[in-house]
Amino acid sequence: MALRWINRRPSRPLSVFLALIPFVLVITAYTLASDARRAVNPADKLLPAPAQIAATADRLLTEPDRRSGRILFWVDTAASLQRIAMGVVIAAALALGFGLLIGLAPTAQAALAPFVATLSLVPPLALLPILFIVFGLGEVSKVALIAIGITPFLIRDLAARTAELPREQIVKAQTLGASSFVVGLRVALPQIMPRLIGAVRLALGPAWLFLIASEAIASENGLGYRIFLVRRFLAMDVILVYVIWITLLAFLLDLLLRQLSRRLYPWAEAGL
Amino acid sequence: MALRWINRRPSRPLSVFLALIPFVLVITAYTLASDARRAVNPADKLLPAPAQIAATADRLLTEPDRRSGRILFWVDTAASLQRIAMGVVIAAALALGFGLLIGLAPTAQAALAPFVATLSLVPPLALLPILFIVFGLGEVSKVALIAIGITPFLIRDLAARTAELPREQIVKAQTLGASSFVVGLRVALPQIMPRLIGAVRLALGPAWLFLIASEAIASENGLGYRIFLVRRFLAMDVILVYVIWITLLAFLLDLLLRQLSRRLYPWAEAGL
Amino acid sequence: QEKTDFRIAWSIYVGWMPWGYLEESGIMDKWAEKYGITVEIVQINDYVESINQYTAGAFDGVSATNMDTLSIPAGGGVDTTALIIGDYSDGNDAVILKGEGTLEDLAGKPVNLVELSVSHYLLARALDSVGLAERDLASVINTSDADMIAAYATPDVEAVVTWNPLVAEILEQPGATKLFDSSDIPGEIIDLLVVNTDTLEANPDFGKALVGAWYEVMGLMAANDEAALTAMAEASGTDLAGYKAQLASTAMFYEPGAAVNFAEDEALKETMVNVAEFLFDKGILGEGAPSADFVGVQYPHGATTGDANNVKFRFNTEYMLMAADGGL
């Protein structure tokens, strides 16, 4: 009798092979579609051949810009990473403060939770014009859009996690003489730090969206700016290189945060 | 001795009062800023007076468009809701299928999980030109953008939830003679349905973002379309009415899903 | 109120590329220094956002068309002066059909364009010229300029109205037919540098510095200065040949005198009345505008169209005259 498929476990090498299949399929499908389009119009820009993407990547990564003498690819990357890092750090700091407060203090919860819940529903993209006025058109507004976009989510998540801390621990800390502040600082804060990292990992997806959207409107560099700029000329080879790069960056950031969490909070993993 | 603030619980009426404070503060701050700007330029468009926003809302909600004779506000709302509903339903259906498969079958997990994880990192906004070619410029591409944007997240969430189902239940079902298919259909599916609703509630935020972004790019109606169109003449009164309306719609959708979950899956609530 | 630090915004378009070059080459700084002020020139990707920012007060001046100046800052109550008339579009904006055909064939077809922009105005004028109106079209689909080329590549799209360099790019595609362009309505789509009237009145040096610097670059361009033109070409994402091709469909006013003459021509009044009517018809001439005459426009020598008691848009030739007379 054949095993039920829920009981069938692939061997290690088979797993690796299986994991590659969808990637190979997508690349093959892309290549075929690209070939078909270029058979009709050899100058087709929409689906450039993989070889051309590679050539473009090579050019973007190595050739300095004629006007500025710098390699724009790295300039863009640095600018975008800086913006996203600042936005996320600001959001995380705000979320930590408000999350702890809302999660621990019933009074803060009553005052702020409904407001934060409402804020989290407001579409920040629609408020862009106001953001630009309040924060100017420089770096601040881009960082602000990212921060505004993800802070409500982070606050709600951290507040929920703080409120989920076993009541027993909070009581125990009080019997050891801890003030409210000390409970927040020594009992709640360290325990939600790993969760903060987890929440930031979840929020990175939206953060990239906001980054790209804000760079599209007012910027001189950045990954989103470049994509937006070359979109006008349908330079899909450039766009695809940037998309692959953004995906890779997102993956690396995620990995970094995961490792950081493992390193800093071993007790959080051991409990699982 | 005064109570620690973590032990101080506001009374019910005080809670309501506290909850109103931040809203009142924001509205007051807005009114003051608006007054200040209009003192300089009475025709200021950036921060219209609350009264003017109300007047605009009244006009938008009741006066038919001169050209089409229809009330554009409702036309936009219907168009956007239809798009978001279709996008979310398609994403949910895909996520349910793939999530169950990945969560239950180790072979599917090996083949698909890494691919879905990668997909979830790709910024869909950057791939718009390709979406246009594949799905055209009409409704399909907007629905597709929403679906593509949220499906990877939904799949990952549901796969994780399926894998978290107590092993005991899966084994028990097998001892009662259930095939893999029946385990998926009768044991796993009904139990992750409430979680699907929960995941959709989380995904609605990004779904609105994608909706607004896609309507901004090529459209004839929709809430996002109108916001970006009237941005052309800085009609912040219109934009604010639409933003408030979107926030309200998001709230109502969330409420609806929460109630739906309560109604359909009473056993899921009782367990908590 | 008097001040010494000024900011103007510009966005990439063939006729506004000199602004980027002014900042980059240091010509602007030189002129600003001469008048004891500083002028920061900021490039903004999104054209509409740059005008919105100006209207909201974040900038003292902005590069804009006559139409958008009337609808956004002037319609929004910000008294605005056209300080420099840079050029008018002479083919840079075009109505393009996929496949063979004429303007009449647009009837019953959907048209993709940036709604409420000069493209929309061009389309209205084009349809007008063959006795059609917008309601004869299947629909007008608002399409972001950034995605116009990709949109044109999809089968859904049958006709587009857009501007350069997108027009050039689209016309390269096999089967694209240009039905109508801005050279058919010369002088109606005007590219300006507009500044806040109050700021200009309080700080005439600001106007002098801008105009002086601008016409220094105009001189370079008129003299076919390779270095300047190449810099502008690259900043706009093309090469020298491509940029020159775009300039060919742009009627640049290299001489201040020519711009002054253009401003003084009666045709300008007619154009502005047309534009006001178009804007009113689209319902975007300010909140509660009772008629197309709601916003007043003032011309050189004090003539006005529209509501003379609500003048918010002024064509001012004073500074360009100073440049023509070498008085800067």
Place this chain on the structure above:
Amino acid sequence: MSFVTVQNLFQSYGTRPILERINLTVEEGEFVSIVGASGCGKSTFLRLLLAQEQPSRGAISIDGAPPAQEPDRDRGVVFQRYSVFPHMTVRDNIIAATALNRPFGALWGAARLKARAEALEVLDRIGLAHVAGQYPASLSGGMQQRLAIAQALAAKPKILLLDEPFGALDPGTRLTMHDFLCELRDETNMTIFMVTHDLPEGFKLGDRVLVFDKPRWDPTDPEAYGATITYDFDARDGGIPYQRLVEETHVPLTL
């Protein structure tokens, strides 16, 4: 031939041996209690009986059939928790014992009516008829386990496996459940394996009590050897143990 035969069974996870050289024969209708220290491999042994896992060596055969590759209707099971389906009502949990065996996991028409009627009968017998329409979460722990046992038996398995079925119940409820289980046993004469932490419980309910322990022991590496059956008590005479030493326990390792 005996009903359940376990021959020279070994199980290890990775390089770590858990169970060693287990030999056992059980007659049809016997009630076997299994006790042992925490973590010694009792649940592992049950998983092997259940065919949820395959042994590293050796084989288990039930009623002369070849060793099973995965759980099936021959083996009923009740765990300490999660044994009933939380999304099905009490009645549907009983019906599931019949329905899940069908192609779509559901019954239609006459079969359905019949199953409902039978389920109500079962619920009546186990005293849960008054909560037939409720979800398990609203039942007490004892009622949930009663339902789980009835559900497992409704599929008419050849052997019934219980892994600390009463471990989460309070002492009073536990006693009631003992009576319940004894009654059911008298009715069905089922072959039962029950893991328990509670020695008196094991002796009270079981015909035999198996003790799992490590017979060999390396003081420097406590995980070097697996556990096996060190005692096999006869507990039939009203729970008075008849001791039969199977293997010497805790013999120091002679290197």
Place this chain on the structure above:
Amino acid sequence: MSFVTVQNLFQSYGTRPILERINLTVEEGEFVSIVGASGCGKSTFLRLLLAQEQPSRGAISIDGAPPAQEPDRDRGVVFQRYSVFPHMTVRDNIIAATALNRPFGALWGAARLKARAEALEVLDRIGLAHVAGQYPASLSGGMQQRLAIAQALAAKPKILLLDEPFGALDPGTRLTMHDFLCELRDETNMTIFMVTHDLPEGFKLGDRVLVFDKPRWDPTDPEAYGATITYDFDARDGGIPYQRLVEETHVPLTL
């Protein structure tokens, strides 16, 4: 005057009474075990002693002090679970008993060194010195509870409250913990209240055993009345109970 005085204590949640008319005096150094059916309000009583909740009526006073409004260092507590801080090492959990009382919840300089040395001494005495640098998650359940008790005692409370402290441990570990607790008691002569489900445990460890139950009972509405202390056993003589009936139990309601 006695050390702990409970006067006519009532507690209800919403309209539902949980505890009724509880009167109790406890001398310094007494070990009071509390038993009773599940859900009868034992933990609620402990929460009131802890001042985590305020009673609906009546008052609790310790050592003559006015009733406390919230938990403080006078009251040590150990719960069944979650009593130690998972993010602190074993050593830091002990240090926390001193440190959390400071303005920033941390010690500096000499105070810190002193606390570390003292903590190691404590850990040595309770046999956890070898895991001082590890996190609680890597400890067995018994070791975690030992740590929790030592932590609570390190703050030198006036009374120690234990809510089923050994409920999650297996029987062997439980016995070791009994010895541990007895030793600590002999050392400190602490006043202790312990809730347990296990009657023998209650009698073995306690000087007194209080039984909580509902003395009045309305068959149509089992939740109409709260529980009170129905028996107060003297358990000092090596656990042989001296019964003293406090209140008649299960008297049918006379309407």
